[in-house]
Amino acid sequence: MxxxxxxxxxxxxxxxxxxxxxxxxxxxxxxxxxxxxxxxxxxxxxxxxxxxxxxxxxxxxxxxxxxxxxxxxxxxxxxxxxxxxxxxxxxxxxxxxxxxxxxxxxxxxxxxxxxxxxxxxxxxxxxxxxxxxxxxxxxxxxxxxxxxxxxxxxxxxxxxxxxxxxxxxxxxxxxxxxxxxxxxxxDVNWNDFVDGELIDLAYIKNGAKALLVSDMFFSDKNNLIMPGRGKDMGDGWETKRRRDPGPDWSIVKLASKGSIEKVIVDTCHFKGNFPDTFKLEAMVSDSDDFTNGAQEDKWQPVIIQTKLYAHREHLFLSEIIPDNTQAFTHVRLSIYPDGGISRLRVFGKTGF
The missing domain is CATH 2.60.120.260 (Galactose-binding domain-like)
Structure with missing residues (x-):
């Protein structure tokens, strides 16, 4: 047998x-x-x-x-x-x-x-x-x-x-x-947060959704917004190897319309396959349809193309371009040319 x-x-x-x-x-x-x-x-x-x-x-x-x-x-x-x-x-x-x-x-x-x-x-x-x-x-x-x-x-x-x-x-x-x-x-109770608290708007338990990715050959798009740090290389978002300049990208609907005041890009466990650089963009939209390049003209820069490193939690504060009076509903993480990201955290305030 x-x-x-x-x-x-x-x-x-x-x-x-x-x-x-x-x-x-x-x-x-x-x-x-x-x-x-x-x-x-x-x-x-x-x-x-x-x-x-x-x-x-x-x-x-x-x-x-x-x-x-x-x-x-x-x-x-x-x-x-x-x-x-x-x-x-x-x-x-x-x-x-x-x-x-x-x-x-x-x-x-x-x-x-x-x-x-x-x-x-x-x-x-x-x-x-x-x-x-x-x-x-x-x-x-x-x-x-x-x-x-x-x-x-x-x-x-x-x-x-x-x-x-x-x-x-x-x-x-x-x-x-x-x-x-x-x-x-x-169904998030926003009263559970204190006034002025920075909330992770890209967190699945706060209501964020990973809507669409260019590729998820090795692992699922939802890993990007899961709790905690990744437990291994399979617990992240990883694309197959591109043979062009890229990028690969992932679109996340934020838990609520809010500002973007702190960003974490974590390459935990990605040591030989982390992206060389990344870029973060955001928009305001009442539609979740991004197929076939829909709404492409609405994206605006949040963090310009920036170097990443292996197996590291990258914190971005001063690099964020919009001020805290601007609010967004969706973000797009682009990675050049490809590779793996364990987690994306986008902290901001709601109430706009």
Whole structure:
């Protein structure tokens, strides 16, 4: 028997579900991701595979021939067989605290590699709570019970504008789910910031969005605005090698219209592949459409083309051209000719 990882082919999206995933990944963030503070709090049962796997990166893997003392090792959340009401559990459930409070636009309930042990149907409830949900918590159904396919990404769109702090994923009657993505938009309470405080407007947890990049061959565009410093070279935005002068670029929608008073460009872990130079521009726009060069004439310089260094956090203050009375909604980071940036921080004030 082979023991290679992913010896069985993954089921990939196509058609309308693929377009829905692209929409979510372009215009939303994963509010439940462990990287932004999402956490599985409790579940009815995770006998075969732990609930914490639900929020991991990727789609989950399969290792042929790998077993634990409880059965087949699976990269997801898997409960024991409950047979419906026979043992007192009508269904299995898992409560997730969102890393970012926000409006939910859709779900990806991925049963990758759960072929003969996927649930028959699922539903999702949500609540707003300042404490860990308990027996008195009032849950609201936001995805009614619906069938799911085994070994598949099951995509669902949500069309309501309520903000939530927690969700409860239910599967009927039992089974396994590899990953759970909660796509949405951050709902930031600006009263949590004191008057005059510099706010990182390019931070995903404050509501920033990485909209469009020229290239993300090696890593995802959203890494640029994630919490903390990158943990390794894969935890950044890195492009493939260009054979022309460049640049590569990334457009970020700021969390709020605001001034730009402090900028950090971090090349953490990028030692032999950091960009030679960078440039930062900004604009004011009520549109997020930058395809095919749209709105190109609106960009104005914030930091002129400037040298970068390997594995370093670069701080820019006096180099910023606009004064603190100017406000912007979007920024564009250009890197020459290519390379990798771990994080971009754009600090400013809101209220314009």
């Amino acid at each position: 082979m023991s290679d990882i992913n010896t069985q082919e993954q089921n990939k999206l196509s058609g309308e579900p693929l377009e829905l995933e692209r929409k979510f990944k372009t215009h939303c963030v994963d509010l439940a991701s462990a990287r932004v503070g999402g956490e599985t709090l409790s579940c009815s049962d995770d006998f075969f595979a732990g609930m914490e796997n639900l929020l991991k990166e990727g789609r989950g893997i399969f290792i042929d021939g790998k077993f634990t003392d409880r059965g087949k090792w699976m990269d997801g959340w898997e409960s024991r067989r409950s047979y419906g009401r026979d043992n007192g559990r009508e269904f299995d459930w898992c409560i997730v605290r969102l890393g970012i409070k926000g409006v939910i636009r859709g779900f990806d309930i991925d049963t990758n590699y759960f072929r003969g042990n996927a649930p028959q149907t699922v539903s999702v409830e949500a609540c707003v709570s300042d404490v860990q949900p308990n027996k008195s918590t009032v849950w609201h159904t936001i995805l009614k019970e619906v069938s799911v396919d085994a070994h598949s990404q099951n995509m669902f769109e949500i069309t309501e504008d309520t903000s939530w702090t927690h969700v409860r994923l239910n599967m009927f009657p039992d089974g396994g789910i590899a990953r759970f993505r909660v796509y949405g938009e951050a």
